Amino acid sequence: MDDIGTTSSHKKGKPRSFWNHREKVFLITTMKDFRASFYNECEKKILSAFLGTDLRASPHIDSKIKMLRKQYNTLQDMLNISGFGWDGEQKMVLVDSDDVWQNYVRDRATGELAENPTDAVAAMEKEDANATTEEGEQSPVE
Incomplete structure (x- = not known):
């Protein structure tokens, strides 16, 4: 049961999804990976745009x-x-x-x-x- 996400009715007739544990863990892990790479990419762009910066x-x-x-x-x-x-x-x-x-x-x-x-x-x-x-x-x- 923990591996299956479900959907139910929500306000205004829109479906509402419920996240299972594995889906939540995967999302959080992905967000952490994205965050690290995003910040590193920002750093690279700032370093190339502003020579000599220490940011x-x-x-x-x-x-x-x-x-x-x-x-x-x-x-x-x-x-x-x-x-x-x-x-x-x-x-x-x-x-x-x-x-x-x-x-x-x-x-x-x-x-x-x-x-x-x-x-x-x-x-x-x-x-x-x-x-x-x-x-x-x-x-x-x-």
């Missing part, structure tokens, strides 16, 4: 992708809440009011070490400030 798959690319994923999830979270919107022209999140923002920050705080959107923006700005070349220009990688 590497680990820890640099890995860390940057984790941060971007976290930021993306935060944006998705905001856009799924009433009171937030997207300005496609300026490519930015819009907030209806200070109350909406304060409620969002308060509701998302999970503890002393939780990073709220304001902290995330400050961290990004600090990271951008640290990512300058010797001539003082913004790094094109950032």
Whole structure:
């Protein structure tokens, strides 16, 4: 029974698949293999595009992708809440009011070490400030 995936009815009449253990293990293994090769390919392209850079798959690319994923999830979270919107022209999140923002920050705080959107923006700005070349220009990688 564990080797056979099944399908059942799901919302809106779409079939829903259930993954068996072997299928899940195979997917996870494939994703790990893809991740390693993807990061290594990114490293090769960055090294050829930016001669003299010290950016590497680990820890640099890995860390940057984790941060971007976290930021993306935060944006998705905001856009799924009433009171937030997207300005496609300026490519930015819009907030209806200070109350909406304060409620969002308060509701998302999970503890002393939780990073709220304001902290995330400050961290990004600090990271951008640290990512300058010797001539003082913004790094094109950032």
